[in-house]
Amino acid sequence: MEIVLRDSNQGPFLTKVLDYAQAESLLDETQLAEIKNKAILMSLKLADKFYNKHKMHLLENAAFDVIGVASLGLMSLSNHDQAIAFKLLIAPNGMVKSFQKGWSMLSRVSKYKLNGKSIYGDIDPILLDKISTPSDADEWLGWQSYQDALLDFNSEESIVGLLNQFYAQSTYDPLDCLSLENVFAEVVLYRLLFGPIKVRQNLKQNIAKIEFDDAWFTLEFIEQQVEHALSELPSTLAETIRTDQGKYFTAGLLRTLTFAKHYRELRLDNASPERLERYEDKEGLIGLLGWPVYLVM
Structure with missing residues (x-):
């Protein structure tokens, strides 16, 4: 997984937080490496749990899912505040907790959307596809997609x-x-x-x-x-x-x-x-x- 640091106002929240931390000289290379390594490990675990029987060749998709779901959870936990989000992210298991928060949010709003089995367990695959994103995406509408699902x-x-x-x-x-x-x-x-x-x-x-x-x-x-x-x-x-x-x-x-x-x-x-x-x-x-x-x- 490659988490690209760039100047963006529209991309995934996780990327925006890392961009902010870099611009403010809050993020050193060791911390960035730890976040990347954790994200890679989470992607592997996600792929092993949900994709091996269905999408063995789509490990990249698992990485995009991790970035999107973690961005969603991090936004919720920090109330969209990048400074607070960065502190949460570098805390022990900050990346994992952000992902878990985002996953629980998606699980809740998927309650009435699953008419059959989903390869993602209790997550609506259509919704997850809207949340999922590469780190260098020019535009990420994951939060709005979640809000629409929450309204429904x-x-x-x-x-x-x-x-x-x-x-x-x-x-x-x-x-x-x-x-x-x-x-x-x-x-x-x-x-x-x-x-x-x-x-x-x-x-x-x-x-x-x-x-x-x-x-x-x-x-x-x-x-x-x-x-x-x-x-x-x-x-x-x-x-x-x-x-x-x-x-x-x-x-x-x-x-x-x-x-x-x-x-x-x-x-x-x-x-x-x-x-x-x-x-x-x-x-x-x-x-x-x-x-x-x-x-x-």
Whole structure:
């Protein structure tokens, strides 16, 4: 492994820290050699653990992974401060601790991304590929890639929280591609129609039994229902949902409620499943915030 020291503002954080230390005359050749040797040893161990059965010829990739993951961990441990990062790096096992921190960060946000086995254990290979970098790369977007993955992870964790709190069936499948906004909107819509009970896949079947009240069809009333649902959630989850809500969340729910009223009328007229489906398609099923997409069998 060759850790190239150069003047760069965009490259891997590990390289930037070493560049900084060299420029400030903080790094001597012995220290640099120790860091390089440790990085080489870590690359060999990583390759032996994950690549030997799959990528025996890609030892270089292991080195890039070490640089990227260690950069990620070092940024987190130092809060992006290069002076603090350098002190951490030259401490005993500083390189190892930085890598371990970065690996644990990636492992956490990979929780819902692994639909099958990964050659990297509990790390999403697509995410690791974005983090991995040669030391002399002109640009490293590893931190932003992690932030994007963290945002997705937090959204999925919030969906799981909503399912556990409000749904009768709380099993979460990432392949369902649910959005936090739509899951919460379905909670508000269902509870408005049926009361404070667990959400089930029976809205379309039972909607004909609901008497719609004209008082429901105002933005103020919808907002009250939203706030009531949020009040039943842990504060952190409620704040995440508030932040995730789009500008037209309440208006979107009102549109869906209006659609639901007409859908009910069709059910009362004994409309065929095909006619109901055509009506959903005409009104823009995907655009109906909170309207369930399950099939009525």
